[in-house]
Every structure is written in C-alpha cells, then in structure tokens.
Amino acid sequence: MVVGTGAYQDRNEAYPLDKKTLRTIALRSLFSGSSFNGETAHSIGWLWAIEPGLRKIHTNETDLALSMGHNLEYVNGGGFFSSLAMGITLALEQQKADLETIRSVRTAAAAAAKAAGDSLFYYLVFPLAFAVVTSMVNGGNIAGVIIYFVLTCLAAAAARIGLMYYGYAKGTRAVEILNRNGEALKNASRLSGLMIIGSLTVYAFDSSLMTIGLPAGETLGAAVSRIMPGALPLLVLWLCWHLLTKKNKSLGTCVLIILLAVLAAGLLGVFGVSLL
Numbered sequence: 659m660v661v662g663t664g665a666y667q668d669r670n671e672a673y674p675l676d677k678k679t680l681r682t683i684a685l686r687s688l689f690s691g692s693s694f695n696g697e698t699a700h701s702i703g704w705l706w707a708i709e710p711g712l713r714k715i716h717t718n719e720t721d722l723a724l725s726m727g728h729n730l731e732y733v734n735g736g737g738f739f740s741s742l743a744m745g746i747t748l749a750l751e752q753q754k755a756d757l758e759t760i761r762s763v764r765t766a767a768a769a770a771a772k773a774a775g776d777s778l779f780y781y782l783v784f785p786l787a788f789a790v791v792t793s794m795v796n797g798g799n800i801a802g803v804i805i806y807f808v809l810t811c812l813a814a815a816a817a818r819i820g821l822m823y824y825g826y827a828k829g830t831r832a833v834e835i836l837n838r839n840g841e842a843l844k845n846a847s848r849l850s851g852l853m854i855i856g857s858l859t860v861y862a863f864d865s866s867l868m869t870i871g872l873p874a875g876e877t878l879g880a881a882v883s884r885i886m887p888g889a890l891p892l893l894v895l896w897l898c899w900h901l902l903t904k905k906n907k908s909l910g911t912c913v914l915i916i917l918l919a920v921l922a923a924g925l926l927g928v929f930g931v932s933l934l
Contacts, residue, residue, distance in 0.1 A: 664724055665757065672715040672752045675826065683711050683748070684741040684822035688814065691736030700736035704744070704768075705729045711748045728757055735768035739775030741818040743767035745825025753829075763830055775817075780908070783813050 690703030716722040794802030
C-alpha cells in the first residue's frame with residue numbers, strides 16, 4: 659500500500675536532530691511492535707516512534723504529510739534493533755533524499771536489524787539474564803523475577819538508544835555494516851546462548867538428579883558420574899546443540915523439550931516421587 663507519493667517541496671537539508679529527540683524516539687521504539695497488523699506490519703508504531711523527528715525535519719506541512727504518509731507503508735520494524743533502522747531512515751529524511759531511496763533503505767535496514775536484534779536478545783541477552791537470577795528463582799526469592807525484568811528492560815533500552823545514535827550518524831553505511839556482519843552476529847549469539855543453556859542444564863541436573871535414589875542406596879547421579887562423569891548434562895547439551903545447529907530450531911524449542919522431558923520423568927516416578 660503506497661500512501662505517500664510525490665517529492666518534497668523543500669529540498670534543503672534540515673538541521674541535525676538533537677540527542678534528546680533521538681533518545682525520545684529510541685524509547686518510543688520500545689512500543690513499536692504493539693501495533694502489528696497483517697497489512698502494514700509495524701508501520702503505525704514505526705511512525706509514532708519517529709514522529710518527533712519528522713516534525714523537526716519537515717517544517718513544511720505538505721512535506722510532513724508526505725513523509726508521514728510513506729512511513730505508514732509496510733515495514734517490518736518491531737524488533738529489538740528497530741531504532742537502528744529508524745536512525746538510518748531519519749538520516750535520509752534529514753538529507754531530503756528521494757522517496758524511493760528512503761523506501762528501499764528503510765525496508766532493507768528494518769529487515770536486517772530485526773534479524774540481528776532478535777538473534778542477539780533471544781539467544782544471548784535473555785538466557786544470560788536468566789542465568790544471573792537462576793539461583794534466586796530456584797530458592798523461591800521473588801526478587802529474582804524482578805531483577806530479570808529490570809535487566810532485560812535496561813538492556814533493551816540501552817541497545818535502542820545506542821543504536822539510534824549510531825544509525826543516525828552512519829546513515830546508509832550502517833546498512834552495509836549490518837549486512838556484512840549480521841550473519842556472524844547471529845552465529846555468535848546462538849553459540850553463546852548454547853553455552854549458557856548448557857551451563858544452566860548442568861546446574862539443574864546437578865541439583866536434582868544427584869538426589870535420585872537407587873535400590874542399592876547409591877544415587878543415580880553418583881552412579882552415572884562414577885561410570886562417566888558429566889554424561890547426563892553432556893547429553894542434554896549435545897541435544898541442544900544438535901537442535902540449534904543441525905535442525906535450525908529456536909532456543910525456546912530446546913528449553914521446551916528439556917522441560918517436557920523433566921515433566922515426563924516426574925510423572926513416571928523417575929525422580930523417586932511419582933506425580934500421578
């Protein structure tokens with residue numbers, strides 16, 4: 659759907675946006691994903707986020723209406739790195755670039771930023787934050803949940819503000835850098851997340867399976883460790899690695915499989931107490 663057509667009347671480059679305005683846009687981008695719809699994806703939230711910048715760039719009311727119109731077109735820009743794409747788009751708007759150039763760069767930047775941002779947060783930031791509060795949550799301390807929420811929110815806000823500054827300063831060069839290094843970032847995030855999940859798995863199994871009773875009085879954890887130390891956590895770690903790298907499954911799928919396996923073991927009485 660093309661809403662804004664034509665060309666800007668005022669072709670003079672606008673004054674650079676101040677940091678306060680960029681920071682406001684970055685924080686607004688936190689809510690850009692809430693407006694998702696099947697026709698234009700995140701365009702409504704996208705426009706609401708960058709609106710303070712557009713008003714300062716386009717003092718001509720006709721140009722402002724045109725800019726808002728074409729920024730209401732389809733854009734998949736609701737990810738954790740959406741502010742990077744917004745900064746790039748605002749840099750082009752400030753330069754009064756051709757509308758077709760803005761459209762193509764906006765689409766490419768938003769898609770690349772969403773892929774990189776989702777990989778980094780889902781595979782690294784969220785598991786890392788969970789690892790920090792695991793012991794508190796296992797101990798029944800509600801502060802662990804609050805700390806997890808605060809850590810992830812601060813990480814998201816800091817990333818959006820920093821990337822807004824970076825995208826606005828670099829302009830189209832940021833798209834080239836992101837496309838060149840995006841795959842490496844995703845792979846690094848996935849590997850780091852795998853290591854964190856592996857560590858959490860070892861912690862979980864060390865604290866639960868080591869207490870499973872055997873008929874001879876020896877615990878299952880002790881028996882397995884005596885035969886092959888760390889075999890069970892290593893097996894779960896290998897399973898997660900296989901699902902992530904070979905089957906291209908998400909980190910959430912791996913966690914769900916582990917939870918279902920533990921639940922099934924509890925239902926069958928493997929842990930010494932049957933849930934049935």
